[in-house]
Amino acid sequence: MRKTRLGFQPPAVGDEEIAAVAETLRSGWLTTGPRAAELEARAAELLEAEHVLAVASGTAALHLALVALDVGIGDEVITTPITWPATANVIVHTGATPVFADVRDDDLNIDPAHVAELVTEKTRAIMPVHLAGQPCDLEPLWALGAPVIEDAAHAFESAYRGAKIGGLSDATCFSLYATKNVAAGEGGLIATNRADVAEAVRELRLMRRGDGSLYDLTVPGYKANLSDVLAAIALAQLDKLERHRGLRERQFALYDEAVAELEGITPLARDTRDVHALHLYVVRIDAERAGASRDDYQRALSDELVSTSIHFLPVHRLAWYRERFAAECPVAERAGDEVLSLPLSPAHSEDDIRDATDALRRVHARFAT
Numbered sequence: 400m401r402k403t404r405l406g407f408q409p410p411a412v413g414d415e416e417i418a419a420v421a422e423t424l425r426s427g428w429l430t431t432g433p434r435a436a437e438l439e440a441r442a443a444e445l446l447e448a449e450h451v452l453a454v455a456s457g458t459a460a461l462h463l464a465l466v467a468l469d470v471g472i473g474d475e476v477i478t479t480p481i482t483w484p485a486t487a488n489v490i491v492h493t494g495a496t497p498v499f500a501d502v503r504d505d506d507l508n509i510d511p512a513h514v515a516e517l518v519t520e521k522t523r524a525i526m527p528v529h530l531a532g533q534p535c536d537l538e539p540l541w542a543l544g545a546p547v548i549e550d551a552a553h554a555f556e557s558a559y560r561g562a563k564i565g566g567l568s569d570a571t572c573f574s575l576y577a578t579k580n581v582a583a584g585e586g587g588l589i590a591t592n593r594a595d596v597a598e599a600v601r602e603l604r605l606m607r608r609g610d611g612s613l614y615d616l617t618v619p620g621y622k623a624n625l626s627d628v629l630a631a632i633a634l635a636q637l638d639k640l641e642r643h644r645g646l647r648e649r650q651f652a653l654y655d656e657a658v659a660e661l662e663g664i665t666p667l668a669r670d671t672r673d674v675h676a677l678h679l680y681v682v683r684i685d686a687e688r689a690g691a692s693r694d695d696y697q698r699a700l701s702d703e704l705v706s707t708s709i710h711f712l713p714v715h716r717l718a719w720y721r722e723r724f725a726a727e728c729p730v731a732e733r734a735g736d737e738v739l740s741l742p743l744s745p746a747h748s749e750d751d752i753r754d755a756t757d758a759l760r761r762v763h764a765r766f767a768t
């Protein structure tokens with residue numbers, strides 16, 4: 400049993416990030432400046448996209464992508480219920496209606512067959528999520544003809560059938576939130592190969608001044624730019640991407656080995672044709688076979704000083720959505736009761752992850768017999 404609590408996903412920051420922030424503060428650039436521009440350039444290379452725009456959050460990235468694609472009142476946007484509510488909230492913010500498609504049972508990504516059934520003449524965009532870092536199946540979504548905006552908050556390192564997630568759809572949105580693979584604390588990126596989308600986002604994210612009195616306004620935009628202080632942290636994190644991936648790979652292997660022996664506890668499927676970003680290690684706990692519910696497991700692990708999290712409760716079951724939108728998503732609903740995310744972070748040591756797997760084994764032995 401641990402003596403101190405094991406955090407779920409502590410940020411892996413060190414002296415490099417601290418030095419980068421101090422240097423930025425000394426440079427005088429507190430708001431968007433050269434570091435944000437450098438982050439955009441480096442991200443464009445890594446994500447293999449022609450344009451990358453840095454914004455204030457993953458949520459802002461998704462919102463501005465929708466606005467840039469002219470999504471608004473009277474439109475429908477099809478999305479997945481197994482996501483952080485921000486994905487659906489931004490659809491509501493544009494005045495459009497979120498339409499929830501069910502997910503596939505094995506990886507809990509959006510089910511393209513259900514999406515196809517939900518397409519109407521009002522469908523203005525499809526917004527899938529690459530849950531935990533496993534790319535969703537994009538080909539059949541592209542085939543439906545509506546613009547696709549990928550929520551790639553979990554998918555910085557992901558590739559779909561050999562092609563890097565970033566420049567594949569109309570827009571691809573990343574989060575730099577504190578727990579993400581590239582963590583700035585807060586922040587987001589929009590990647591696109593469409594010059595018109597990039598230009599629209601540039602206008603929308605920040606009102607810029609011309610020389611002297613020479614400024615004008617073509618669109619009532621937002622204040623959604625990324626500060627250089629945060630961009631500097633993200634740049635330091637990019638330098639560590641490969642090393643952190645190695646650590647995540649080892650942690651995934653330790654979990655795979657442990658859960659293989661635990662009846663009723665199954666990790667989400669990973670497709671070997673794709674590159675998984677290894678952002679979250681999510682298991683499903685089948686209450687009947689594992690001897691107790693997900694909530695029982697989460698409480699018991701917490702008593703063992705192991706923190707876990709839930710990705711995600713189905714959005715259409717949350718009060719605001721439940722009261723306004725009907726959705727037929729039985730697979731998502733069952734999954735919402737079963738998913739549990741285990742501690743994962745390059746800040747954790749192998750011993751930390753062994754503590755988590757030992758605790759899981761003990762809890763399972765107690766419940767399953």
Ligand SMILES: Cc1ncc(COP(=O)(O)O)c(C=O)c1O
Binds near residue numbers: 458459486576587
């Ligand atoms: C799937 C998903 N989409 C969107 C977001 C929103 O990103 P942010 O917190 O940077 O606004 C998050 C996470 O935070 C997420 O996990």
